[in-house]
Amino acid sequence: MKVGVDYYPEHWDVSLWEQDARQMQEAGITIVRLAEFAWSRLEPTEGKFDFEWLDQAIALLARHEIDVVIGTPTATPPVWLTHNYPDVLPVDNKGNAVFAGVRLHRCYNSPSLRKFGERIIEQITRRYASHPAVIGWQTDNELAANDCHCTNCTRLFRGWLQRKYGSLETLNREWGTVVWSGEYSDWNQVTTPLGGSPHLNPSFLLDFRRFSSDAVAEFNRFQAALIRKGSPGKFVTHNLWGYPVTADYYDMFDSMDFASVDYYPATDLQDDSKSKMYHGALTLDLTRGVKRQNFWVMEQLSGTPGCWYPMSRTPFPGMIRAYAWQSVSRGADTIVQFRWRSARIGAEQFWHGLLDHHGQPGRRFEEFVQFSTEAGKLAPLLEGTTLKHDVAMLFSHEQLNAFQIQPQADGFDYLGNIKRLHSALLRMGVGTDVINWREDFQGYKFVIAPMLYLIDEEMAGKLKRYVENGGMLLLTTRSGVKNMNNVCLPDRLPNLLTELAGAYVDEYDPGGKDAQTLSLESGERLSCGQWCDILTPVTAETTATYSGEYFAGKAAVTRNSHGKGVVYYIGTVLDEKASQVLMRRIARDAGIDCSLELPDGVEVAIRQSDERRLIFVLNLSKEPKEVSIPIRNCVRALSGGSFSGGNVKLAPGGVEILVQVSSL
Structure with a gap:
């Protein structure tokens, strides 16, 4: 168990470095991340390198028994690079370059980015490969798929499609380009999705997102290979940004030794709209599921957030410590706080660190010291422990992207609806592994497979085998709608999953924000909304019916015995209370201990x-x-x-x- 901070010595006068290192050691800090945004200091002009400042910083930290993780600086190409080699900059869907000035201003497919990125990575890994204080590497920073439309991306996207479909005839057929006279007659006509309209062909848009995600994953593999060549024997990780993002994290992390996450739980507890990308325990469970092993938190909340939106509430007394322990409780083996000092310069001046601008320890700092002291004490107990669960929830970037391309109903949100089911289990004290929907789940007692909007025979077969062997499966509304090319399937919903569900969708009502009511056999009434599948049971029994409108009395939730197992189908989106009631019932049916009733929070x-x-x-x-x-x-x-x-x-x-x- 390690506790550390993100530190930017290049932002501060060298006279402060000794004080910082000494104070870090006294606070129980044993690890620091450095240099992930420092390309212009490492290579001030093209081909002229300066590592003396970083040598000094690492040596100083090492004298205070602090290990170092170095970040490759490719997230922030320096001004000389973007000025001299403009192909580094991404191009938007109107054909305009996205100019530098913030960060992440680079196209992963840029030949110049690859050329100069390779050189700086080779230089930095060669220099610190044998340094005993440098224990590992972080690639880049918060990688996400660029919506880039440059000539390189256009050329590579066209090649990606040619490899997938083989011919224009196949592409036209699989995408359904006959609609709106969108058929291609020459490969040179195929471009990235220009113009920015959300109403372009949905198969086209989904494939472009896949291509963009593949580019991120390949860029990460490119960096990982360079690091392992230059610094063999030391770990390589990456700090993922919270969900949702376009890029598929499961592909992105196949070249990493373990996953890391940047975790900033919302401080506005009554309204987390500023931090809606973060989903608390679900974010941590998703991160653990990326590699199906323990992980690191490379950036943990330390103070008032503020940069990309107005400042949020200050963390309440106890919050920094409690949420650090929350990360540990869900599989984090290292906690790195962002950041040591609050910046006095640049855009993130008000994204506060452990020390405010005056640099004097205060309440938040003392709370962190309490956590680091406790973590040091418990480190021997935590060693070798992980989380072992009977419940798995299947997460899919494919579904997430497809739902973002074609929103289904007002308020219908893939990740939000997953969170509601996850939170219901959380309230019962039931631990859940959130894993890639394509990975093996056969050993779990209970598998939740929500909103399998895109489906194929392979996935349907895996689910069928799981149930036939005695598993408990939960399916939900908006399952079995399309094939993997984002084209609607021809039979009654849920199509390839109808036999498993033991029921079919007679029709559906995208209810949006109009609330509906369910009736259970017990007489209890529950609320739902967003979407209503009006179900016709075939071999399934009805668990809940709708209470209002033209579909009153029709099945909303069913239970079907299939082989040695059972399949529940929830044809609507349950509110918080209804989720807890029905998830407890299903968990008990699966033989899961769900006896706890935890208070909110x-x-x-x-x-x-x-x-x-x-x-x-x-x-x-x-x-x-x-x-x-x-x-x-x-x-x-x-x-x-x-x-x-x-x-x-x-x-x-x-x-x-x-x-x-x-x-x-």
Whole structure:
């Protein structure tokens, strides 16, 4: 277990570096990330390199027993590069260059970016390959697919399509270009999606997103290969940006040793619209699922966010510590806070670090020190532990992109609807592995496969085998709608999944923000909305019916026995309460322990090895909470007291960590 900070010595007078390093060591910091935005300082002019400042910074940190992760600086091409070699800059869908001035201003397919990126990576890896303080590398920073329409991207996209479809005849047929006279008669007519209209051919748009995602993944592989050649034996990772993004993280991270994430939970707890890209526990579970192993947090919230929008609320007392422990509880083995000092220069002056602009330690800094002290104490217990779950949720960048291309109904959101199901399990204390929908899930008791809008025979067959072998499967509305080329399938929904569901969709109503009501057999009424599949059961039994409008009394939720297993189909989008009620029922049906009823804002997560279990009980809210934990024979890791089941009282931002050793 390591605790660290992101540090930018190049932003500060060298006279402060010794003070910073000493204070870091006193605060329990053992790792620092450096240089991911420093290309202009490492190569001030073309071919003229300056590593002396970085040599000095690394040596100073090493003297204070602090290890270093170096970021390759390709996220910020310097002015000399973009000025002399304009092909580095991406081109928008109107044909205009996206000029430098912020960051991430580069086209992954630019020959100049590849040429000069290769050179700076070779230089920096060669210089620090054998340095004992440099333990690993981060590629670039927060890679995401560029919407680039330059001549290089156009040429490569055309080649990508030629490899996929082989002929224009096949492409025209598979895309359905006959609509609106969009048929191509020559490959030179095929371009990237120019003009920016969201109503271009959806098959065309989805393939362009796939191509753009492939370009990111290939760029990451390019960097990883250079790093491993220049600095063999040291890890390579990347810091992913929170969901949703266009790029497919599962492909992007195939060249990485482990995943890292930049995690900034919302500080405006009543309205997280400023931080809507972050989904709390779901973000961390998604990150763990990228490589299906523990991960790092390369940037963790340290203070008031503010740059890309007006400043958000300051983290409440206890929040920094509690959310750092939340990351650990969900599989993080290293926590790196962003950042050490709040910047006094540049665009991120108000994205606050552990130290404010005056540089004096305050409440947030002391809270971080408390966390780093506790993490150091618990490091031996955390070593070798991970999360082991009976429930898997299948996540798909393919579905995410397809839904973004063609929004289904007012308010219908792929990630938001996944979060609702995930949160329902969270409230029951049920841990969930969120994994790539194409990976093996056969060993789980319960698999949630939400909104499989795009489907093929291979995926339908995997789901069928899982259920026939005794699995519990949950399908939802907007499943089996299209093939993988984003073309609607010809039969009744859910098409390839109809036999599994044991029911078909007679018709559907995209209800948007109009609320609907469900009736259970018990008489209980629940709320739903966004979308209503009006189901006709064939072999399935009806679990819930609609209560209003022309489809009153029609099936909304069904349960079907198939082989040795069971398939539930939820034909609508449940609200928070309804999600909890139905997910608890399905989890019990699957034999999952879902006995906890956690208050809002409280999370329970378990890391374990063969020798011990660590049960994290976290209050991520501003109010005191109390929760009953029926686990016996535990030791309170932070206080040393014993715990034999009962109520746990948690202050705002409160943390309790219970240790259960197998020999007890």
